Amino acid sequence: MKTSELTYVFPKDFWWGSASSATQMEGYSKADGKGPNIWDYWYETEPNRFFNGIGPNHTSQFYSRYEEDIKLLKETGHNSFRFSISWSRMFPEGRGKVNEKAVHFYNQVINRLLDNEIEPFVNLYHFDMPLALQNEGGWESRSVVEAYVEYAGTCFALFGDRVQKWFTHNEPIVPVECGYLYGHHYPAIVDFKKAVQVAFHSMLTSAKAIEKYRSLSLPGKIGIILNVTPSYPRSEHPADLDAAEKADLLFNRSFLDPSVKGEFPQKLVEMLEEEGFLPSYELGDLDIIRENTVDLLGINYYQPRRVKAKEHLPNRNAPFMPEFYFDTYDMPGKKVNPYRGWEIYEKGIFDILKNLQENYGNIECFISENGMGVENEERFINSEGIIQDEYRISFYKDHLKWVHQAIQEGANVKGYHVWTFVDNWSWLNAYKNRYGLVSVDLDQNYKRTIKQSGYWYKELATNNGF
Ligand code: BGP
Numbered sequence: 419m420k421t422s423e424l425t426y427v428f429p430k431d432f433w434w435g436s437a438s439s440a441t442q443m444e445g446y447s448k449a450d451g452k453g454p455n456i457w458d459y460w461y462e463t464e465p466n467r468f469f470n471g472i473g474p475n476h477t478s479q480f481y482s483r484y485e486e487d488i489k490l491l492k493e494t495g496h497n498s499f500r501f502s503i504s505w506s507r508m509f510p511e512g513r514g515k516v517n518e519k520a521v522h523f524y525n526q527v528i529n530r531l532l533d534n535e536i537e538p539f540v541n542l543y544h545f546d547m548p549l550a551l552q553n554e555g556g557w558e559s560r561s562v563v564e565a566y567v568e569y570a571g572t573c574f575a576l577f578g579d580r581v582q583k584w585f586t587h588n589e590p591i592v593p594v595e596c597g598y599l600y601g602h603h604y605p606a607i608v609d610f611k612k613a614v615q616v617a618f619h620s621m622l623t624s625a626k627a628i629e630k631y632r633s634l635s636l637p638g639k640i641g642i643i644l645n646v647t648p649s650y651p652r653s654e655h656p657a658d659l660d661a662a663e664k665a666d667l668l669f670n671r672s673f674l675d676p677s678v679k680g681e682f683p684q685k686l687v688e689m690l691e692e693e694g695f696l697p698s699y700e701l702g703d704l705d706i707i708r709e710n711t712v713d714l715l716g717i718n719y720y721q722p723r724r725v726k727a728k729e730h731l732p733n734r735n736a737p738f739m740p741e742f743y744f745d746t747y748d749m750p751g752k753k754v755n756p757y758r759g760w761e762i763y764e765k766g767i768f769d770i771l772k773n774l775q776e777n778y779g780n781i782e783c784f785i786s787e788n789g790m791g792v793e794n795e796e797r798f799i800n801s802e803g804i805i806q807d808e809y810r811i812s813f814y815k816d817h818l819k820w821v822h823q824a825i826q827e828g829a830n831v832k833g834y835h836v837w838t839f840v841d842n843w844s845w846l847n848a849y850k851n852r853y854g855l856v857s858v859d860l861d862q863n864y865k866r867t868i869k870q871s872g873y874w875y876k877e878l879a880t881n882n883g884f
Pocket residue numbers: 439442588589645718758787791837843844845847851
């Protein structure tokens with residue numbers, strides 16, 4: 419298609435791709451010397467927590483099928499692809515001796531991607547703490563900070579000659595909220611003070627890994643991936659505005675500011691101090707955070723947060739939660755993905771990008787995840803066996819229009835990655851909601867079939883627009 423026939427044309431060399439994570443797609447959780455991580459452990463001890471009892475050993479088997487998958491990446495138009503390294507595959511005990519079979523596997527993946535002109539984007543941490551380190555306290559513990567830096571440094575040294583886009587964490591708020599506030603991820607603790615410590619350590623480890631990376635003078639960039647949930651107040655009433663600001667400070671700026679500006683927002687520090695929740699830290703930690711900000715920011719966007727002032731005083735006898743500062747509400751008439759229950763608000767992606775442009779030095783960024791999970795997609799299979807997922811194509815187009823608009827207005831956006839490439843296993847929801855451009859048939863040995871959205875994505879990437 420000629421550029422003149424397209425309505426939305428993206429900048430030259432735009433990164434078209436998708437994101438994935440080790441636990442959600444490698445499978446083989448006990449093979450070739452991999453150590454257990456918190457997901458393997460939780461599944462063994464509490465399998466009923468997982469939808470249909472499917473655990474992390476039954477993810478889409480990328481570990482054995484990566485060659486086939488990389489061909490499919492090519493067929494669906496990818497010029498870039500994010501995966502994460504499994505810390506417990508590299509270091510079965512979390513630190514110490516590196517597992518050579520893991521090194522071989524990741525080398526193969528990186529080399530095959532490069533052979534196919536697909537740039538590897540590598541993330542070091544996607545919710546998968548090695549069990550041995552969780553037993554030391556996981557992200558709460560200072561010893562784990564040092565273990566992470568050792569792991570990151572090893573990955574840079576082994577793969578950094580070829581990998582030129584590195585990410586220290588994916589969505590560091592998720593282990594904080596799911597693991598330490600709302601009980602969705604192991605260790606499923608409810609403890610605000612610990613949650614703050616975990617958040618602080620994720621920022622410290624990110625800065626320390628960046629420092630390590632830069633000391634090696636490798637030829638690439640390093641960043642972090644944050645899920646930003648724009649916080650929209652119910653009204654312009656000062657109390658609603660204040661509530662929305664507090665939600666933004668807790669869920670977004672607690673990671674955005676240290677990652678990009680090298681400091682925590684003063685207002686956030688005051689809020690935490692008032693409740694006695696400041697984390698413990700060592701002399702020099704804040705300097706490390708200040709001096710090691712990111713080159714590049716990945717933005718995962720799924721949904722906004724609708725916020726209003728608290729209507730009742732919080733119950734001081736209940737465990738302290740972020741919702742002590744604000745209430746959320748159901749905005750009348752909002753559009754919702756009925757399967758996942760998440761609001762769909764496309765303009766949110768534009769608001770995030772404009773905020774980065776205006777308040778974060780227009781840092782180089784890309785959309786690192788955006789996607790729609792849908793149940794029972796076999797309903798939409800046509801006579802040729804292809805899932806007709808028109809809804810997903812519309813979802814992407816509707817978001818891409820706003821990404822395009824932000825770029826027109828000067829935002830420094832380099833790419834768009836969808837979640838995700840092949841239907842994969844999702845934390846507690848297992849295979850309930852499917853997100854892929856390619857389907858996986860669990861009854862036919864994980865057979866892959868490109869969906870209509872996969873063909874569309876190829877066209878989008880080839881035309882560099884739509
Ligand atoms: C993001 C995570 C992904 C992925 C996605 C979809 O927050 O980075 O790992 O799972 O959300 O969410 P879910 O799988 O819970 O539907």
